[in-house]
Amino acid sequence: PLRRQRQMCIRDRYTALGNQIYCTISKNGSLLWCGYSVPCLYSTDYNEEYNLLSLQFNDILSSLNNYNYTYLNEKQSIVSFYQVIKHIISQIDSNGLIKNVYVHNAKKINDTTDLLNNLFILDRNFFDEANEAENCKDVLEYIARYLGMTCYYYGDSIYFVDYDIIKNINLYTKYTLSDDSNTVVALDLSLIHISEPTRLRRIS
Numbered sequence: 001p002l003r004r005q006r007q008m009c010i011r012d013r014y015t016a017l018g019n020q021i022y023c024t025i026s027k028n029g030s031l032l033w034c035g036y037s038v039p040c041l042y043s044t045d046y047n048e049e050y051n052l053l054s055l056q057f058n059d060i061l062s063s064l065n066n067y068n069y070t071y072l073n074e075k076q077s078i079v080s081f082y083q084v085i086k087h088i089i090s091q092i093d094s095n096g097l098i099k100n101v102y103v104h105n106a107k108k109i110n111d112t113t114d115l116l117n118n119l120f121i122l123d124r125n126f127f128d129e130a131n132e133a134e135n136c137k138d139v140l141e142y143i144a145r146y147l148g149m150t151c152y153y154y155g156d157s158i159y160f161v162d163y164d165i166i167k168n169i170n171l172y173t174k175y176t177l178s179d180d181s182n183t184v185v186a187l188d189l190s191l192i193h194i195s196e197p198t199r200l201r202r203i204s
Helices: 001-014 060-066 082-092 136-147
Strands: 024-025 031-035 057-059 078-082 100-104 121-124 150-154 159-161 171-176 179-185 202-204
Touching: 001 082, 024 082, 031 060, 057 060, 060 082, 060 136, 060 202, 078 082, 082 121, 136 150
Parallel strands: 100 159
Antiparallel strands: 024 031, 031 057, 078 121, 100 171, 150 159, 150 202, 171 179
8 A cells, every 4th residue: 555655646746747747936925936847757666665756847938848839720820929929838837827928018010019919920830841840939939039039937927028128118018818918017127137047037
C-alpha cells in the first residue's frame, strides 16, 4: 500500500502535460509570477523512506515553446492578431491565470490604437510547406516583430512595449481576455521592473 501511494504521488507530479502542474508567486493577493512544470522523468528503487523530488517551472512565454500552433477554426482562415494571441494563451493557460494583454500605444491603424483587432493574417502562415506548425512562442515573436515591439510577461498580463518611445508615451490599450473588451489606460511604469529577470520574460 505504501509503495502504491508513492507511485501515485510521483505520477501526479511528474506528468508529460506541462500545463497540469503550475507554480504561482503572489504578494498581498496579487499574482507576481506563474510558471508551468517542465516534463521530466523520475525513478526510484524505493529503498529510502523519503524521496527528494526536484521540480522545474518555466514562465508562460518559455513554456509556449512546447506547444504547436493550431488553427482557430479547424482549418486555415483569416484571423485578427487578438484572436491569435488569445488562442495561444488558451493553449497553455487552462486555469485562466493570464487576465490581460497590454499593447503600447506607439502606433495607430485606421486612426485607432486598437492594433490587435485591426490587424489580420491568414493563419496558414504559421505552418510550413509540409503543414508542420510553428511553436506558439515563435508565433508570438512574429507578432511582436511586426508590431516593432518587445513582448514581456509580468503578473497576470502579457505586455507589448515599444522601447523607442517608452519614456514619451505611457498609454496602453488593455485587452481583457475574459470578455474581449479593450480600453486605453495609463500604465505606471514603476510597476514593471524591466531590469528584474525573475519577474519578466522577454521575447526579442
